Amino acid sequence: MTISIRTLGFSAFLIGAAGAVSAAECIAPANPGGGWDFTCRQIGKILHEIGQESAPVQVTNMAGGGGGLAYSHVVNERNDDADLIVAASSATATRLAQNAYAGMTADQVRFVGAIGIDPGVIAVAADSPYMSLKDLVDAALADPGSVAFGGGSAVGGFDHLKPLMILKAAGLEDITMIKYIGLDGGADAVTQTVGGFTQAMTGDISEIVGFLKAGEVRALAVLTEERVPGFDDIPTAKEQGYDVVAGNWRGLYVPRGISDDQFHAWADKLQAVADSDAWAEAMAANGLAPFTMVGDDFQGYIDGLIADINQMSRDIGVIQ
Amino acid sequence: MISDRIFGLVTVIVALAYGVSATSIQTSFLADPVGPHLFPYLIAGVMVLSGLIVMLRPDPDPEWPPMRSVGALAVAVVVLVGYAYALRPMGFLIPTALAAGILSYQISPRVVPAAVTGVSLSVGLFLLFKYALGLGLFAVPRDWLG
Amino acid sequence: MDVFANLAMGFGIAFSPFTLMLAVVGCFLGTIIGALPGLGPSNGVAILIPITFTLGLDATSALVLMTSVYYGAMYGGRISSILLNIPGDEPALMTTLDGYPMAKAGRAGDALVLSGVASFVGALLATMGLMFLAPLLSRIAYQFGPAEYFALYLLAFCTLGGIASNNQAKAAIASCIGLGIAMIGLDNQSGMPRLTFGHLHLMDGVDFLVAIVGLFAVAEVFFFIESHGKDTSIGVKLEKVTIPWRDIFATRWTMLRSTVIGFIAGVLPGAGASLGSFLAYMSEKTIAGEKGGFGTGVAKGVAAPEAGNNAAAGGALVPMLTLGVPGSGTTAVLLALLMTLNITPGPTLFTDRPEVVWGLIASLLIANFVLLLMNVPLVKIFVRVLQVPPWVLLPGVTMISFVGIFSLSGSYFDLLLMVGFGVLGYVLRKLDVPTVPIILGILLGNHMEDSLRRAMVLSGGDWTYLFSSAIAIGLWIAAVAGFVAPMFLRKVLKKPQRVTD
Numbered sequence: 015m016t017i018s019i020r021t022l023g024f025s026a027f028l029i030g031a032a033g034a035v036s037a038a039e040c041i042a043p044a045n046p047g048g049g050w051d052f053t054c055r056q057i058g059k060i061l062h063e064i065g066q067e068s069a070p071v072q073v074t075n076m077a078g079g080g081g082g083l084a085y086s087h088v089v090n091e092r093n094d095d096a097d098l099i100v101a102a103s104s105a106t107a108t109r110l111a112q113n114a115y116a117g118m119t120a121d122q123v124r125f126v127g128a129i130g131i132d133p134g135v136i137a138v139a140a141d142s143p144y145m146s147l148k149d150l151v152d153a154a155l156a157d158p159g160s161v162a163f164g165g166g167s168a169v170g171g172f173d174h175l176k177p178l179m180i181l182k183a184a185g186l187e188d189i190t191m192i193k194y195i196g197l198d199g200g201a202d203a204v205t206q207t208v209g210g211f212t213q214a215m216t217g218d219i220s221e222i223v224g225f226l227k228a229g230e231v232r233a234l235a236v237l238t239e240e241r242v243p244g245f246d247d248i249p250t251a252k253e254q255g256y257d258v259v260a261g262n263w264r265g266l267y268v269p270r271g272i273s274d275d276q277f278h279a280w281a282d283k284l285q286a287v288a289d290s291d292a293w294a295e296a297m298a299a300n301g302l303a304p305f306t307m308v309g310d311d312f313q314g315y316i317d318g319l320i321a322d323i324n325q326m327s328r329d330i331g332v333i334q
Numbered sequence: 335m336i337s338d339r340i341f342g343l344v345t346v347i348v349a350l351a352y353g354v355s356a357t358s359i360q361t362s363f364l365a366d367p368v369g370p371h372l373f374p375y376l377i378a379g380v381m382v383l384s385g386l387i388v389m390l391r392p393d394p395d396p397e398w399p400p401m402r403s404v405g406a407l408a409v410a411v412v413v414l415v416g417y418a419y420a421l422r423p424m425g426f427l428i429p430t431a432l433a434a435g436i437l438s439y440q441i442s443p444r445v446v447p448a449a450v451t452g453v454s455l456s457v458g459l460f461l462l463f464k465y466a467l468g469l470g471l472f473a474v475p476r477d478w479l480g
Numbered sequence: 481m482d483v484f485a486n487l488a489m490g491f492g493i494a495f496s497p498f499t500l501m502l503a504v505v506g507c508f509l510g511t512i513i514g515a516l517p518g519l520g521p522s523n524g525v526a527i528l529i530p531i532t533f534t535l536g537l538d539a540t541s542a543l544v545l546m547t548s549v550y551y552g553a554m555y556g557g558r559i560s561s562i563l564l565n566i567p568g569d570e571p572a573l574m575t576t577l578d579g580y581p582m583a584k585a586g587r588a589g590d591a592l593v594l595s596g597v598a599s600f601v602g603a604l605l606a607t608m609g610l611m612f613l614a615p616l617l618s619r620i621a622y623q624f625g626p627a628e629y630f631a632l633y634l635l636a637f638c639t640l641g642g643i644a645s646n647n648q649a650k651a652a653i654a655s656c657i658g659l660g661i662a663m664i665g666l667d668n669q670s671g672m673p674r675l676t677f678g679h680l681h682l683m684d685g686v687d688f689l690v691a692i693v694g695l696f697a698v699a700e701v702f703f704f705i706e707s708h709g710k711d712t713s714i715g716v717k718l719e720k721v722t723i724p725w726r727d728i729f730a731t732r733w734t735m736l737r738s739t740v741i742g743f744i745a746g747v748l749p750g751a752g753a754s755l756g757s758f759l760a761y762m763s764e765k766t767i768a769g770e771k772g773g774f775g776t777g778v779a780k781g782v783a784a785p786e787a788g789n790n791a792a793a794g795g796a797l798v799p800m801l802t803l804g805v806p807g808s809g810t811t812a813v814l815l816a817l818l819m820t821l822n823i824t825p826g827p828t829l830f831t832d833r834p835e836v837v838w839g840l841i842a843s844l845l846i847a848n849f850v851l852l853l854m855n856v857p858l859v860k861i862f863v864r865v866l867q868v869p870p871w872v873l874l875p876g877v878t879m880i881s882f883v884g885i886f887s888l889s890g891s892y893f894d895l896l897l898m899v900g901f902g903v904l905g906y907v908l909r910k911l912d913v914p915t916v917p918i919i920l921g922i923l924l925g926n927h928m929e930d931s932l933r934r935a936m937v938l939s940g941g942d943w944t945y946l947f948s949s950a951i952a953i954g955l956w957i958a959a960v961a962g963f964v965a966p967m968f969l970r971k972v973l974k975k976p977q978r979v980t981d
Contacts, residue, residue: 080666083683162938169366195626195934198824198927201831211625211938224831341911345653352660359667359674366933367941370667370674373929377663381656387649396910399706410705411903414698414878418895421886434875440705442871451872459879471883 037069040266041076041100043084049132051075052300053101053264057129057284060292066283071099081106082115089122094271099126099280104262107316108172111323112333124272125316126280127308128265129288130297132218134176134237135248139208140230147235147254150214151184158191164203164212166221168196170332172262173203176216176237179258179326180251190331204231218262219245220301237261242303263305265312281309335392342389346382353378406440413437425474426463431456483611490838493540494846502537502545503843507850510552514572515560515862516873521553521810522916523700526692527877529817530884539821540836544843546817547797550810551603551844554753554793555851558595558786559862563588571753571789574761578774578781585777589721594779595786596855597728600848601735602787606743606794607844610801613747614837615830617802620951626935627946631955633928636805639748639962641917648967650913658921659928661686688816688922690885690894694901695915697881702906704874721859724779731783734764742788746795746808753808756792757785794844801825801837804927809916815923 038061040054051073058071076084084100092098102125110120136147144150154161165173174194181189195212197203200221207215208230215222215231219242225231226245235251236242237260251258268280287293288306297304307315327333356374399407413436420429435452439445464471493499513524525546532542557572562579575595582591624632641651664675665685676682741763742756764784765774774781796808804826806812818825823833830837855862885898905915932946939945947953 159940193937193940195937196930197934198930202824202826205622206625209622209625228831337911341913349656355675356663366937368933368936373932374660374663374675377656377659380652381660384649384652384656388647388653391649393647393650393912396912398910403706406705407702407906410702411899414882414899414902415896417882418892418899421882421895422892426883430879434879437701437705437875437878438871441708441874442869443708447871451875455872455876455879459876459883463883 037072038067038097038099039072039074041074041084041088041098043076043081043101043106049103049105049262049264050081050101053103053266054099056293056296057099057101057266057287060287060290060296061283063292064286064290066286080109080114082109082118085115085118085123088267088269089118093269095269096272096276099266099268102265102267104172104260104319105167106267107319108175108323111320112170112327120316120320121270123267123270124277125313126266126268126277127284127288127306127312128263129284129293129306129308130302131261131263131305132220132302133242134217134260134262135219135222135233136177136180136214136216136235136237136251137204137207137222137225137231137233138214139210140232142213142232144214144234145232147180147249147251147256150234151181151256153213154181154192155184155186158186158188159193161214162193162195162212163214163216164195164197164206165216166197166200166203169194170327171196172260173200173216175323175326175332176258176260177214179260180256182326182329183256183258201225207231218301219303223301238303261303261305264302278309284308335395337395337398338392339389342385342387342392345385345388349378349381349385352381410437410440423475425472426460427456427473430459483615486615486834486838487611487842489834490840490842493835493839494544494842499541499544499839499843500846502541503548503847504850506545506548507552507555507847507854510549510554511556511559511851511854511862512552512865513549514553514556514558515866516868521550521557522692522813523696523877524553525549525810525813525817526689526696527881527884529689529813529820530693530887531880532817539823539833540839542817542821543823543836543840546814547840547844548847548850550814551790551793551847552851552854553810554603554790555596555599555855556862557789558599559592559859560866562591562595562782563863563866571757571792572785573754574757574785574789575782577761577785578777581775581777582779582782583777587724587777590724590727591777591782592859593721593723593856594727594731595782596852596859598731598735598738598783598786599790599855600852602739602742602790603794603851604845604848605736605739606746606791607841607848609743609791610794610797610844611841614798614802617798623949623951625949626931626938627948627952628955630928630931630935630946631952631959632803632805633924633931635955635959635962636924637917637920638959640920641914641963646912648963650911651917654908654913654915654917655921658691658918658923659925660921661691661918662922662925663929685926686897686922687894688919689820690898691901691922692813692816692919693881693885694898695905695918697877698898698902699905699909699915701874701878702902703909704870721857723856727779727783731779734780734783735787737767738764738784738787739791742791743795745788746792747798753789753792753796753810756795757789760788760791761785801829805924806920809919812916812919812923816919819923 040058042051042054044050054073058073061067062070076087088098088100107120109115136150138144138150144153150161163177167173174196177194178189178192181192197206200215200217203212203215203217204222204225206212208225214234219236222231222233226233233245233248235254236245236248237251237258239250239252239259241248241250266280266284268277285306285308288308353375356371356378359370359374413433417429417433431452434455435448438451439448442448460471460473494503509528510524514521528546528549532545537545554571557567558575558579561567561572561575562583565576565580567573567576579591579595637655641648641655662685664682665673666683667674673683738760741760745756745759746753761781761784764780765772768774768780772778772780792808796806796811800806800811800815804815804824806815815825823829823836881898882895885894908915935945947956
C-alpha cells in the first residue's frame with residue numbers, strides 16, 4: 015500500500031503561519047465532534063488554562079483510515095516532534111491489535127496515559143423480557159439467532175467485541191451465529207433496540223444516559239470492576255458471573271523518537287489535567303468515569319490490552 | 335441526439351468498469367449475508383440500464399459552445415489545476431492574483447479591469463481570510479521570508 | 481405544552497448576543513447570495529460550509545449561521561428576478577413572471593416590498609409549521625428499522641430524481657454516480673477498504689463538500705466563461721421605496737394559500753422550493769382565471785411565488801431534520817453541513833440534541849424578522865450589490881471555494897478533485913443531467929447501503945424482510961409513484977419558459 019500523506023499539509027501550513035511560536039499541537043485523528051476531537055479540545059484547553067502550556071494548544075483534525083492516517087503521519091513524519099500529542103482511545107488499541115493500521119505496530123509511538131473512561135454497557139428496551147444479563151445470555155445460548163445486538167462500531171469493533179466476550183465467557187462456541195449490526199453511533203443503536211429491531215444494544219454508558227433518564231432502556235450490566243458512581247443501581251457483569259471488563263478510555267500518545275524527559279514532561283502535564291477541576295467537570299458533563307493512568311504504567315497497560323484484544327479477536331474470528 | 339448517444343455509451347462503459355473493479359473488493363470472513371459487493375453491483379446494474387435507455391431514447395442535442403469557447407474553457411481548467419498545485423508552495427497572493435485575473439479576463443476580455451480584479455481580489459481575500467477569519471495563510475513563498 | 485417549553489429553551493440560546501450576531505450576518509450574506517445571479521442558495525451555502533467549519537463554530541452556531549444564509553437566499557432571490565428579469569436562484573424563477581413587468585411599469589419598489597412581505601409571511605408560518613410538525617414526525621423514529629430506512633432513502637432518490645430532471649433515466653444515472661462515489665472508502669460494516677486502489681487518501685472516501693463546491697460553484701464559473709457573462713445591468717428604475725399597503729392587504733389570502741401549498745411541497749422529500757413557488761403561482765393563476773391578468777405585473781402574481789418558495793424552504797427542513805432526508809438541493813447541502821458537524825439528523829436528533837433543534841428554530845423565527853427589516857426598508861443596499869459585475873464576482877467565488885476546500889484538508893488532491901467535479905458538473909448540466917442527485921448519492925449512499933445490509937443481517941438474508949411492515953410497503957409504493965408520476969404529469973404541468981422580453 016502506498017502511503018501518501020496529503021492531509022498533513024494544512025497542519026504544516028498552520029504551524030508555518032504561526033511562525034516561531036512553538037505552540038503544542040494536538041492531532042485528533044477524526045473529524046470534529048467525536049471522542050478524539052473531544053479529547054484534544056478539552057485537554058488542550060485545560061493545559062492552557064492551568065498554565066501548563068503558555069500558548070493555547072493547536073488542535074488539528076486529521077481524519078483517515080480510522081486513525082491510521084494520523085498514526086502513519088506521526089510515525090513517518092513527526093517521529094521526534096516533542097510538541098505533538100495525539101488523541102487515543104480503546105479504538106486505537108483495538109485497531110492496532112487487529113492490525114488495521116497497515117502493518118504499523120503499537121511500539122512505534124509512546125502512549126502517555128489515559129485520564130478518563132467511558133464504561134461499557136449492555137442495555138435492552140424498557141419493555142424487554144430480559145431482566146438480567148443472565149436472561150439475555152441464556153436466550154442467546156439456547157438460540158444464537160434470536161438475539162441481535164446493535165452497537166456504534168463496525169463489525170469486529172470494540173462494541174461488537176463486548177457481547178462476544180460475555181458470550182464466550184458463558185461458553186458459547188460458535189460466536190459467528192450472533193447477529194450484530196453496526197450503526198452510526200450509540201444513540202442509533204438505542205433507538206433500534208427500543209424499536210424492537212435489535213434485542214440489545216452494546217455501547218458506552220455515556221451513550222445511554224439520556225435514554226436511561228427517560229426510562230426507555232434498561233441497563234443490564236456495566237463492564238467495570240466496581241459499580242459506576244452515579245449509576246449505582248446497574249450491576250456489573252462481573253457480579254453476575256461473567257468476568258468481562260471493557261471501557262473506552264480517553265488518552266494520548268506521543269511520537270516514539272522524543273527523549274524520556276520529554277515523555278515524562280507530557281506525562282506530568284497530563285496528570286495535572288487529570289487532577290484539575292475543569293477536567294472533573296468535563297468528565298461529569300460527558301458521562302466519563304475517573305480512570306487515570308499515566309507514564310510507564312500506562313505503556314504496560316496498553317501492551318497487555320493489545321495482546322488481550324488480539325487474542326480475543328483471533329478466538330472469535332474477527333482476524334485470522 | 336448524438337450527444338446523448340455518446341453519453342449513454344460512456345455511462346455504460348463506466349458502469350461496467352465500476353462493476354468489474356467491485357469484484358476485487360476483499361471480504362472479511364465475518365461477512366454479513368449481503369457482503370460488500372452487492373450494493374456496488376446494484377449501482378452498476380442500474381447505471382448500465384439507464385445508460386442504455388439514454389442511448390436508445392436520446393434527448394435533443396444541447397447547444398455546445400463553439401471551438402473557441404471550448405478552448406477558453408480548457409484554459410480555465412488548466413489555470414485552476416495550476417492554481418491547485420501552486421497554492422501551497424507559492425503562497426496565496428501571487429497564484430491567486432494570476433488565477434483570478436485570468437478568469438476575470440475570460441469572462442470579460444479587458445486587460446486592465448481583469449488585472450485590477452485579480453490583484454484586488456487577491457489582496458482583499460487575503461486580508462479577509464487571514465485577519466477576519468483567522469485562517470493560516472502564507473502571503474508569499476516561505477523561502478522569501480528567510 | 482411541550483413545544484413552548486422547548487421553544488423557550490431555544491430562545492434562551494438564540495438570544496445570546498453571539499448567536500444573534502450570527503443570525504444577522506447570515507441573513508445579510510444570504511440575501512446577497514440570493515440576489516446575485518449565478519450564486520444560488522446551494523452554491524452559497526456550499527462555499528460557506530468549509531469556512532464555517534474552519535472557524536471552529538460549535539454545532540448550534542454553525543447551524544444558525546447557515547440556515548440564516550439559507551433563508552436569506554430565499555428572500556434575496558426575488559431581487560434580481562424583479563429588477564433584472566434574471567432569477568437570483570431557481571425558486572425565484574416564477575417571481576420574474578409578474579415581478580419584472582410590475583417593475584417595468586414603474587413599480588419596482590412596490591414589487592420589492594410586496595414580495596418581501598410575502599416572503600416573510602411564507603417563511604414565518606412555515607417555521608411555525610416546522611415547530612409543531614417536526615416533533616410529531618420525530619416520534620415515529622422508533623418505527624423505523626433498517627428496512628424502513630432503506631425504503632425511505634429510495635423514496636428520496638425517486639422523488640428528487642423524478643422532479644429534478646426532465647428525463648428519468650438521466651436522473652437515475654446521476655443518482656448512481658453519487659452512490660458509486662459514496663462506495664469509495666472503508667466499508668462501514670466490515671471495515672475493509674473498497675475501491676480505494678490502495679490510496680490512503682481515499683480511505684475516508686470522497687469528501688462531499690469537495691463534490692458540492694465543484695459541481696455547483698466551479699461549474700458555474702465555466703458557464704460564465706462560455707457566455708462571457710450575462711448582461712446584468714439594471715433595466716428598471718428604482719426610486720423611492722414605499723409600502724404598498726393596499727396590495728399587501730389585497731393579497732392576504734393569496735399569501736396564506738400559497739404558504740400552505742409551498743409548505744406541503746417542501747415537506748415532501750425531494751420536491752423543494754422550486755416546486756413550491758411553481759405550484760403556488762399556478763394555483764393562484766387558476767383561481768384568478770383569465771381576468772386575473774397574471775403575467776402582466778399583478779400583485780398576486782408577485783406575492784404567490786414568494787410566499788410559496790419561502791414556505792417550501794421552511795417545509796424542506798422538516799424531512800431533513802426529522803428523517804435525515806433532504807427535501808431540496810439546498811437542504812441536501814445543509815445535510816452535508818450537519819454531517820460535517822457530526823450531528824446525525826434523524827428521529828433521534830430531537831431527543832439527543834434538543835439545544836441544536838430548538839436553538840435553530842428560535843433563530844429562524846428571529847431571522848425572519850431580521851430579514852423583513854433588511855428586505856423592506858434596507859432593500860436598496862442589496863440593489864447596489866447587484867451591480868457587482870460577473871467578472872469580479874465569479875473569480876471571487878472561485879478563490880473562496882479554493883481556500884475553503886484547501887483549509888479543510890490542506891491537500892491539493894482535494895482541489896484537483898474539486899476542479900474535476902466542476903468539469904463533470906458543466907458537462908452533465910449541458911446534457912440536462914441533474915447534479916443534485918449526485919450530491920444526494922454521495923451523502924446518503926453509505927446510509928442506504930448500511931440499511932440494506934443491516935436488514936439482511938437481522939433477517940438472515942431473507943429479502944421479504946424489506947417489505948415486512950406497513951411503513952416500508954407504503955414508502956416503496958410512494959417511491960415508485962414519485963419516480964413514475966412525473967413522466968405523465970410532465971405533459972400536463974409543463975414548466976413555463978423564462979420570459980425573454
